[in-house]
Amino acid sequence: MMVKKTVTMLLLAAVLYLPTLHSQKIIAHRGFWKTEGSAQNSVAALMKADSIRAYGSEVDIWISSDGIPVVNHDATVTLNGKQLRVEDTPFETLRKVKLSNGEQLPTVEEYLNAFEKCTHTRLIIEFKSHKVKERETELARKVIDMVHQRGIREKVEYIAFGIHFVQLVRQFDPQAPVYYLNGDMSPAVLSSFGAAGLDYQYNVLFKRPEWVQAAHELGQKVNIWTVNKPEDIQKAIELEVDFITTDEPLLVKELLKKH
Numbered sequence: 001m002m003v004k005k006t007v008t009m010l011l012l013a014a015v016l017y018l019p020t021l022h023s024q025k026i027i028a029h030r031g032f033w034k035t036e037g038s039a040q041n042s043v044a045a046l047m048k049a050d051s052i053r054a055y056g057s058e059v060d061i062w063i064s065s066d067g068i069p070v071v072n073h074d075a076t077v078t079l080n081g082k083q084l085r086v087e088d089t090p091f092e093t094l095r096k097v098k099l100s101n102g103e104q105l106p107t108v109e110e111y112l113n114a115f116e117k118c119t120h121t122r123l124i125i126e127f128k129s130h131k132v133k134e135r136e137t138e139l140a141r142k143v144i145d146m147v148h149q150r151g152i153r154e155k156v157e158y159i160a161f162g163i164h165f166v167q168l169v170r171q172f173d174p175q176a177p178v179y180y181l182n183g184d185m186s187p188a189v190l191s192s193f194g195a196a197g198l199d200y201q202y203n204v205l206f207k208r209p210e211w212v213q214a215a216h217e218l219g220q221k222v223n224i225w226t227v228n229k230p231e232d233i234q235k236a237i238e239l240e241v242d243f244i245t246t247d248e249p250l251l252v253k254e255l256l257k258k259h
């Protein structure tokens with residue numbers, strides 16, 4: 001009798017404990033760049049994210065004026081003291097830009113070459129918003145084609161602030177996960193666009209924790225950005241989001257372990 005009771009109690013404890021066991025995944029924001037020899041959005045940052053076995057390595061992309069998809073965060077780059085808009089500058093000029101670790105500004109093609117050598121991380125591609133929709137279409141078309149030609153679609157996810165990109169991904173790859181970043185749409189509305197879920201700034205999700213549950217009920221996933229301080233990471237963990245995007249992947253790893 002006693003044994004049976006103990007077994008029942010243990011089973012009950014296991015079931016109650018289960019919801020907290022779901023593993024939250026870490027996405028290295030612009031790669032793992034806060035480390036020796038790395039730089040934001042560099043090839044090194046991607047390889048380093050892979051070496052620490054981050055679930056994902058995020059990267060920001062644009063298209064040059066002559067149609068080459070390139071890696072950069074800001075809308076502009078600085079070359080010889082001059083600010084140049086990435087989308088208005090030919091690739092030959094963009095190529096002269098050096099990252100802080102000495103790498104040349106990479107093309108998406110080169111980034112994917114490196115990514116093919118990664119053994120753990122997934123690539124989270126952020127399409128940056130351009131001035132004209134046609135350029136966005138050209139960028140999405142080219143990059144999704146590259147991903148397909150390489151046979152790596154299972155390892156790639158997409159994110160964007162613009163709902164136009166969500167629609168483009170749905171059009172060019174109906175199966176690919178695409179998340180919306182802008183923080184202004186409910187999970188139900190995002191569902192109607194076919195988004196895989198939301199990827200919102202922590203301020204938004206801390207104010208609207210009910211969106212996490214609503215998204216999960218709709219079968220969506222929730223990503224939160226960019227969470228770097230221990231107290232915010234803790235809150236994000238307790239919020240039970242699926243992915244945590246951070247500049248501090250090792251710290252998040254440590255706090256997840258403790259949790």
Ligand code: MG
Pocket residue numbers: 030058059060126
């Ligand atoms: Mg980004």
